[in-house]
Amino acid sequence: MGMACSSARRSSPSMRRIMSEWKQVQADGLAMGEGRSSSKGNSSETFRLKPVGNMFEWHFTFLGAKDSPFEGGLYHGSISLPENYPQSGPSVRLLNTNMRFKVGSRICLSASEYHQETWQPSWTVASLVSALVAHMTEAAVEIGAVRGATPSQKRKAAVKSRSFVCAACGCCHHAFPEDRFPIPKGFDKGKKAGAGDDGSAGARREGRVAVGVGEAPAAASRGGLTGRSRLSWTVRLVTSKPFLLALALIIASVFLNQPRHS
Numbered sequence: 001m002g003m004a005c006s007s008a009r010r011s012s013p014s015m016r017r018i019m020s021e022w023k024q025v026q027a028d029g030l031a032m033g034e035g036r037s038s039s040k041g042n043s044s045e046t047f048r049l050k051p052v053g054n055m056f057e058w059h060f061t062f063l064g065a066k067d068s069p070f071e072g073g074l075y076h077g078s079i080s081l082p083e084n085y086p087q088s089g090p091s092v093r094l095l096n097t098n099m100r101f102k103v104g105s106r107i108c109l110s111a112s113e114y115h116q117e118t119w120q121p122s123w124t125v126a127s128l129v130s131a132l133v134a135h136m137t138e139a140a141v142e143i144g145a146v147r148g149a150t151p152s153q154k155r156k157a158a159v160k161s162r163s164f165v166c167a168a169c170g171c172c173h174h175a176f177p178e179d180r181f182p183i184p185k186g187f188d189k190g191k192k193a194g195a196g197d198d199g200s201a202g203a204r205r206e207g208r209v210a211v212g213v214g215e216a217p218a219a220a221s222r223g224g225l226t227g228r229s230r231l232s233w234t235v236r237l238v239t240s241k242p243f244l245l246a247l248a249l250i251i252a253s254v255f256l257n258q259p260r261h262s
């Protein structure tokens, strides 16, 4: 912390306000943990934040929303507070890949009440992060938005976002306990998801096999290697040439043996 700088600001109304916000963030269990096990945040909210060095610079981390292409992602960003905070609104940036907002570019939530022109001193840094989290899953129309990103691009970015480490604050992996952001089903196996599609198409032709294919992904997603290998074995069997040839022969013989009604 720069003493010369912060001592001049320490008694300012801005600094008093920021300190009181930080106390509230800690009391609410929203403080971003410093180390692996010191993540004391106990709030069910999906975001955490903390000042970084200077109290006028905050970093935050939030989880990608469930049942969205961002699920499993761990997004990190910064908020810069102006000298006259809270009379003017902060500026917000995301610092890692996300395919929703341009990395490092100032985000202008023009579709929201948090737009600079309509910023009100009663809003807080935490409420701003909360608004950003909500905007993540809405249409990309703001200044600083990435337009036209496909769900697939967002999912790829979500995978990538998990390995990001912030040079300034050391985040993100320690922001949440790991069970708060489990890898969603079919998250990091694009090719295998395609194979599963083939498998279920094959399974529709053969009811008995469909049970095996249907059960296996659940086991695989729990990390069971046996479940995963059983799935790929079943898929390989169903799509193999001898299997399909035999299936075709069975269907043909059943068809040919049917009595003709003429």
Ligand SMILES: [Zn+2]
Pocket: 052, 059, 060, 076, 166, 167, 168, 169, 170, 171
């Ligand atoms: Zn950071």
